[in-house]
Amino acid sequence: MAIIYPTTNLKQRDNKLDIERGEGIYVYDSNGKQYLEGLAGLWCTSLGYGNKELVDTTAEQMSKLAYTHMFGGKTHRAGVELAEQLAEMVPMHNAKVFFGNSGSDANDTHVKLLRYYFNAIGKPEKRKIIARERSYHGVTVASASLTGLQPNHTHFDLPFEALGVLRTDAPHYLRGHLPGESEAQFVERITNNLEQMILAEGPDTIAAFIAEPVTGASGVIVPPEGYYERVQAILAKYDILFWADEVITGFGRTGQPFGCQTMGIESPKLMTLAKQLSSGYIPISASVISGDIYDALVEPSAEVGVFGHGYTYSGHPVAAAVALKTLEIYKRDNIFAHAAEAGEYMQRKLHALADHPLVGEVRGKGMIAAVEMVANKATKDAFPGGVVGAFAQQACEQHGLIVRAVAGSSIAFCPPLIATTAQIDEMVEKFSKALDDTLAWVVKEGLIKA
Ligand SMILES: Cc1ncc(COP(=O)(O)O)c(C=O)c1O
Known part of the structure; x- marks a missing residue:
């Protein structure tokens, strides 16, 4: 393969998610599986995919x-x-x-x-x-x-x-x-x-x-x-x-x-x-x-x-x-006003995850947020390296949600600004499932300190 992937571990050449098309806030891979684009591509596709006017x-x-x-x-x-x-x-x-x-x-x-x-x-x-x-x-x-x-x-x-x-x-x-x-x-x-x-x-x-x-x-x-x-x-x-x-x-x-x-x-x-x-x-x-x-x-x-x-x-x-x-x-279309309202809703929904045993901090403004996972909920000790973030990102993908692991063990959210509250519910629901999967994995791996 001739491609040099940007911002990628160059040793990892396989298992790439091959995105083929998009519509609204969803994208579809080459097998036809649907994903909610929770990061708007790389924090950019504010109007979602397939906008006919554009x-x-x-x-x-x-x-x-x-x-x-x-x-x-x-x-x-x-x-x-x-x-x-x-x-x-x-x-x-x-x-x-x-x-x-x-x-x-x-x-x-x-x-x-x-x-x-x-x-x-x-x-x-x-x-x-x-x-x-x-x-x-x-x-x-x-x-x-x-x-x-x-x-x-x-x-x-x-x-x-x-x-x-x-x-x-x-x-x-x-x-x-x-x-x-x-x-x-x-x-x-x-x-x-x-x-x-x-x-x-x-x-x-x-x-x-x-x-x-x-x-x-x-x-x-x-x-x-x-x-x-x-x-x-x-x-x-x-x-x-x-x-x-x-x-x-x-x-x-x-x-x-x-x-x-x-x-x-x-x-x-x-x-x-x-x-x-x-x-x-x-x-x-x-x-x-x-x-x-x-x-x-x-x-x-x-x-x-x-x-x-x-x-x-x-x-x-x-x-x-x-x-x-x-x-x-x-x-x-008053997109900024919509995003302000939907953003408040998104922040509330994500903050409702604060009691999850893995969650150390939920932060954000409007339609951008991160959930930081920690090794110890009481002391907020960080997980070493980026393995937990990477696992959670993969788990999200399995549940049909694209997000991005940043700063080690934080999962970033930045959906298209056109996302509705129902779609935000869907995003948070998929993420909750991935969080539970990640918790089960870190417990199994002995990475979490009770
Ligand atoms: C705050 C900020 N500045 C600059 C850049 C660089 O932009 P580009 O990737 O288009 O060169 C980015 C990209 O994510 C960014 O988030």
Whole structure:
């Protein structure tokens, strides 16, 4: 087989789940078995599968004009219109939008824009970026360096130092608090650590702080009350820009249009969007910056003769048309309001599993959640490695549910935003069965401590 699988143990070449088609929130494997897609693919298929309007839009745009670009002197309506609509939607001042093809490349674009900006305003030394432990920002050279997960680093010799990546605490109380520490004390301590690091490094050397408002791949971490308030106060004090990576949390996922709004993050200066921007139907991402940053880029680009950054597929007309249609459907069908309601329901249903002997924590916001399984319910000791998460994920698949094991023994949920409450019931029911199977297995294997 010639395929190199992405984000996969390369030794495990067999037993792949071969997905063949999808409809609504369900997908079907090559044997015809139905699965409820509890992770919306990779946190992206917000409108589910087989959406006729998106399919027709793709075909129409491809027939009319399959490709054009926006380099030096060219433009097209769909790209310009999409940027206008996004600028209207995001909680940012006078936003400007640069298009890419993935969350990773959009984050790389931001790294470059930050350098360009601080060079332009005469502060070339302001270039370090603070990223958190247990964050996920992608896998290109720069975005993998911002990512705070070890498997994305090991063997890749990433240029952390050259990029000036600084690392600060993950805001996960369960796994980060000291014995006897309250949530408020935890917030106080980790934000003090942040401030001390800024002072030690020199505030004038730090450009930005990147954060997913609620994390995804690293375990769906929802920071405690007060965390973002304190972080924003510190960043404002030292003139460090807040960069919101909304690749998962953008477009209604957390109960508000953007995760920043759910989590009380006011007016970020940079925002990264992808995934649900096109409901995952076609690759497109957006690096969004506030107007004052953009204004500073204009003159230097004129001096050089060109703003020397752009992808062949930046603002691809088919992707832009599909994204425009996606935004139209979000608005017309009140998808965000539906997701907010269904999300509350999903959180309630998952929290009802908190008494299960395997469950140590249920966390989430809106239509994104994780259930963390623990080896000891009283002490919340974690299971070693990822075997229990992997087993539970398999057990879910046996019951016709696709989910994703993250951060070792957490099972992540992120169903399409169109899921009904009845479908959420079905999802949780299937998961409960898989939890029971997993419990029986960990008992048999002697992995659980009573
Ligand atoms: C928060 C966040 N940022 C960036 C990325 C990278 O996006 P992509 O896989 O499209 O490169 C992801 C992907 O899951 C993500 O969750």
